[in-house]
Amino acid sequence: MLSRRNFLTRSAAVLASAAAISSRAEAAAIPEAPTNASAAMQPPLPPPSGQDYQPVVTLNGWTLPWRMNGEWKEFHLVAEEVTREIAPGMTVNLWGYNGQTPGPTIEAVEGDRVRIYVTNKLPEHTTVHWHGMLVPNGMDGVGGLTQPHIPPGKTFVYEFLLKKSGTFMYHPHSDEMVQMAMGMMGMVAVHPRDGSLHRVDRDFVFIMSAYRFNPGTSLPQVTEMTDFNIWTWNARVFPGIDVLPARLGDRVRIRMGNLTMTNHPIHLHGHDFRVTSTDGGWVPETAQSPETTTDVPVGAVRVLEFLADAPGDWAFHCHKSHHTMNAMGHDVKNFIGVPPRALSQALNRAAPGAMAMGTTGMADMAEMGMPLPPNTLPMMTGTGPFGPIEMGGMFSMVKVREGLAPNDYRDPGWYQHPQGSVAYEVNVAQAGEPARPPGAGDSPGMEMPGGMDMPGMKPGGGHNNH
Numbered sequence: 001m002l003s004r005r006n007f008l009t010r011s012a013a014v015l016a017s018a019a020a021i022s023s024r025a026e027a028a029a030i031p032e033a034p035t036n037a038s039a040a041m042q043p044p045l046p047p048p049s050g051q052d053y054q055p056v057v058t059l060n061g062w063t064l065p066w067r068m069n070g071e072w073k074e075f076h077l078v079a080e081e082v083t084r085e086i087a088p089g090m091t092v093n094l095w096g097y098n099g100q101t102p103g104p105t106i107e108a109v110e111g112d113r114v115r116i117y118v119t120n121k122l123p124e125h126t127t128v129h130w131h132g133m134l135v136p137n138g139m140d141g142v143g144g145l146t147q148p149h150i151p152p153g154k155t156f157v158y159e160f161l162l163k164k165s166g167t168f169m170y171h172p173h174s175d176e177m178v179q180m181a182m183g184m185m186g187m188v189a190v191h192p193r194d195g196s197l198h199r200v201d202r203d204f205v206f207i208m209s210a211y212r213f214n215p216g217t218s219l220p221q222v223t224e225m226t227d228f229n230i231w232t233w234n235a236r237v238f239p240g241i242d243v244l245p246a247r248l249g250d251r252v253r254i255r256m257g258n259l260t261m262t263n264h265p266i267h268l269h270g271h272d273f274r275v276t277s278t279d280g281g282w283v284p285e286t287a288q289s290p291e292t293t294t295d296v297p298v299g300a301v302r303v304l305e306f307l308a309d310a311p312g313d314w315a316f317h318c319h320k321s322h323h324t325m326n327a328m329g330h331d332v333k334n335f336i337g338v339p340p341r342a343l344s345q346a347l348n349r350a351a352p353g354a355m356a357m358g359t360t361g362m363a364d365m366a367e368m369g370m371p372l373p374p375n376t377l378p379m380m381t382g383t384g385p386f387g388p389i390e391m392g393g394m395f396s397m398v399k400v401r402e403g404l405a406p407n408d409y410r411d412p413g414w415y416q417h418p419q420g421s422v423a424y425e426v427n428v429a430q431a432g433e434p435a436r437p438p439g440a441g442d443s444p445g446m447e448m449p450g451g452m453d454m455p456g457m458k459p460g461g462g463h464n465n466h
C-alpha cells in the first residue's frame with residue numbers, strides 16, 4: 001500500500017532525479033541549434049570516428065548536427081515558424097524545426113545516450129513525441145500525460161538510451177491536429193551498433209505530409225479532415241522532389257514515414273524490393289516477401305531495400321493517382337467523350353466565355369499553360385526527355401547509373417537509352433490495318449456529367465436505348 005509518507009518519499013526521489021537531470025544538462029551550455037532553410041538536399045553527415053555506418057540522406061533536407069558531451073550525444077531542436085518552397089512557384093508558411101519542415105533527420109547509433117533539447121518558439125505550447133522509440137514513459141512527449149506541455153519561449157530536455165536500431169519519427173503530442181497539419185514532424189534513423197548488420201550503400205529517408213491549400217493562398221487549412229490537395233514527400237511535390245541516384249549494383253534503402261491522414265501505396269518501377277523494417281523494428285528475412293508496391297499506413301514507417309541492378313530513370317511514386325497531382329485537379333468535372341461543341345454551348349450558357357477543355361482526357365492541361373492563381377502549382381507538370389511527364393505530388397525517380405561515386409547524390413540527368421531499347425511507333429499504313437469485328441471501338445455515346453443538361457443528348461447515353 002502506498003502510504004502518504006511513501007508517496008512523499010517517492011515524489012522526492014522523482015524530483016531529486018529530475019533535478020539531477022537538469023543540473024547535468026545545465027552543467028554545459030545548451031548546444032547550438034543549427035538552422036537550414038534550404039530545400040536542397042544536404043550531404044550526409046559522415047559518422048564520427050569510432051562509429052561505422054552508411055549515413056542517411058534526407059530528400060530536400062538535412063541531418064541535424066550534434067555534439068558529444070561526455071557520454072551524451074546532444075541535439076537541439078527549435079520548434080518555429082518556417083517558410084517552405086513546395087516546388088518552384090509555390091512557397092508557403094508552415095511550422096517546423098530549425099528553419100524548415102520537415103525538421104532535420106536525427107541520426108544516431110543503437111546504444112547511444114541522446115539528450116535532445118527542444119526550444120519552443122511557436123505561438124502555442126508543444127511537445128515532442130518519439131514515435132516508435134522505446135523510451136522511459138516520462139520521455140514519451142505526450143503533453144499532459146507524461147510531461148507538462150512546453151510553453152512558448154521555454155526549453156525542455158529529453159534524455160534516453162537508444163535501445164534499438166531502426167527508423168522512427170518525431171512529432172508533437174500537443175494540439176496535434178493543428179501542429180501536424182502545419183508541418184511539425186521529422187524522421188529518426190538509428191543505425192545498428194554492429195556496422196556490418198543491415199549494411200547498404202545508399203540510405204534515403206523522407207516523411208509524407210499532406211496539406212489543404214486554397215488556390216492562391218500560402219497558409220494550410222488546418223481543420224481539413226479529408227480533402228487535401230498537396231501531397232508531399234518532405235514538404236515537396238514533383239518536380240520539386242529530389243531524385244534518388246544510385247550506382248548500378250548498389251544496395252539501396254529507402255525509409256518512408258507517413259504522417260498524412262491517409263495511406264500511401266508506394267510503387268517502384270524496374271525493381272522488386274523487400275520491406276526490411278517498420279517503426280516496430282527489423283522484419284525477419286523469413287517474413288519478407290518480394291514487392292513492387294508497399295502500403296505505408298497512417299502513422300507508420302516502411303523501409304524498403306533493393307539491389308539497383310537495372311540502369312534507367314525509374315518512376316517511384318504513390319499509386320493513388322490523385323496523390324501524384326497538385327491542387328486545382330480535384331474539383332474538375334469529367335468531360336471525357338463529351339462532344340466539344342455541345343460542351344462549349346452548355347458552358348457558354350452557364351459561364352459566357354468559358355473554355356471547353358478535357359474532352360479527350362486531361363493530358364492537354366499539362367501543356368496548356370493556363371493562367372493560375374498566384375502561388376499555385378499546375379495540377380500536373382514536369383517535362384522529361386520525351387515530353388510532359390504529367391505528374392505532381394508524390395512522384396520522383398530512382399536513377400540507376402553505372403559508375404556514380406559512392407557519396408554522389410547529384411541528379412545524373414536523363415537516362416540515355418541504348419539504341420533500339422525505347423518503345424517505338426509502328427507504321428500502320430505500311431504494315432496494314434489489323435482485322436477487327438465491325439463496330440469495335442466505336443464510341444457508345446457518353447453520359448453527361450451530373451447535373452448538366454445538354455441539348456440533343458439523351459440522359460443515360462446511347463446504350464440504354466438499344
Ligand SMILES: [Cu+2]
Pocket residue numbers: 231263264265318319320323394
Ligand atoms: Cu498517396
